[in-house]
Amino acid sequence: DIQMTQSPSSLSASVGDRVTITCRASQGIGNDLGWYQQIPGKAPKRLIYAASSLQSGVPSRFSGSGSGTEFTLTISSLQPEDFATYYCLQHNSYPLTFGGGTKVEIK
């Protein structure tokens, strides 16, 4: 199985900050990676697919990069509605595997 290691597990940031979250795959997965946002009590929402493609309707302050084993989600200017938990997901091979999550909290 492919293991996804996500870091950090949590971070504190202020509105307007630039935030970067990293995911590392245990083996190469090309660009078969998505990023998800989950607000407590809600279903996850996909932000990025194919490592760097923005899901329709998602604000452009979200961006993804990387390929192979190293991937990054960047929020260019953190907004109040962005405080949530973020997960990466590899869909290169089954079983699909999520990263452990990054909780973004208000500083």
Place this chain on the structure above:
Amino acid sequence: EEQLVESGGGSIQPGGSLRLSCAASGFTVSSNYMSWVRQAPGKGLEWVSVIYSGGGTYYADSVKGRFTISRDSSKNTLYLQMNSLRADDTAMYYCARDSRGPFQWGQGTLVTVSS
């Protein structure tokens, strides 16, 4: 409007069975890859199973041999039959439409396995 609505969750004793349903509207279940993903209370997301448009299936090792994913084209509904339930199956279960990973999610249905 495209929508997924799960049902069938509840409280069940260890060793019991439940069948979850996921009714779709606005698109055809059998023409899509469809997945189940779960989330234990306070924990991260765990992929459970997928059914391809062609009918093939895959399962997480943690549920293989106990859970069965299926669909009914006439009802445009996805199912997850869960047998031999254990305490560690307690979770919110989400169904999702899948293309390069799950991208359209239902609101979830809660399964609690406890004596």
